Amino acid sequence: MFLCLCFSCTNESLNDDLLESNRKQPKFDASAVTETVITTSEDDDEHCVETNLMAGQHHVAGTVTVDIDGDNLVITYSSNGDWTIGTTHLSIGNCDEEWAPLTGSGNPQIGQFEYTEPDSVTPYEVVYIISLAELDDNYCFAAHAEVEGPTGGETAWAEGEQFSGRGWAMYVDALLSECEDQDDDDDNNGGGTPY
Secondary structure, eight states: OHHHHHHHHHHHHHHHHHHHHHHHSOOOOHHHHHHTOOBOOOSTTSOSEEEEEEETTTEEEEEEEEEEETTEEEEEEEEOSSSEEEEEEEEEEETTSOOSOBOTTSOBOGGGOSBOSOSEEETTEEEEEEESTTOOSEEEEEEEEEEEETTEEEEEEESSEEOSSSSOOEEEEEETHHHHHHHHHHHHTTOOOOO
């Protein structure tokens, strides 16, 4: 009887420890993330678009931002310091067209993305400079990266809407008109984005 009492106390203690450990672990709530994914601003200190760079679906590895500099769109992948950025791929185009290469099942073909050679690269920041000439007001982009961090190597996407395929790949739907006032203000103040 003594042995039964000892084992039951030990099991109860282990179960209590496991429950307490589970309570301390943050739970991923996809609905909370997707409600406030993209921010836009006409304030000079803000980016036109800023969204999370999501690694392995559940980890915020950094941000992806969009700015206008003259006749160019500047898309910047930035890590949060816990992650490093490796190979990146970017596809961009007018949302009403077939702007991203997709498989027949609706998944993006990353190897076919038109931008794979960034204009600037460090382990913590990657910058692409894209001409605005081919873009309408409503444009979409898919920003993909291979990242390395606390959970090891992961696939990362700029957080936004999911492609129609079975995976979790995402793209951002944005408007150039959200940036026009910011660009005009920078020009009027003699400043500009230093890229």
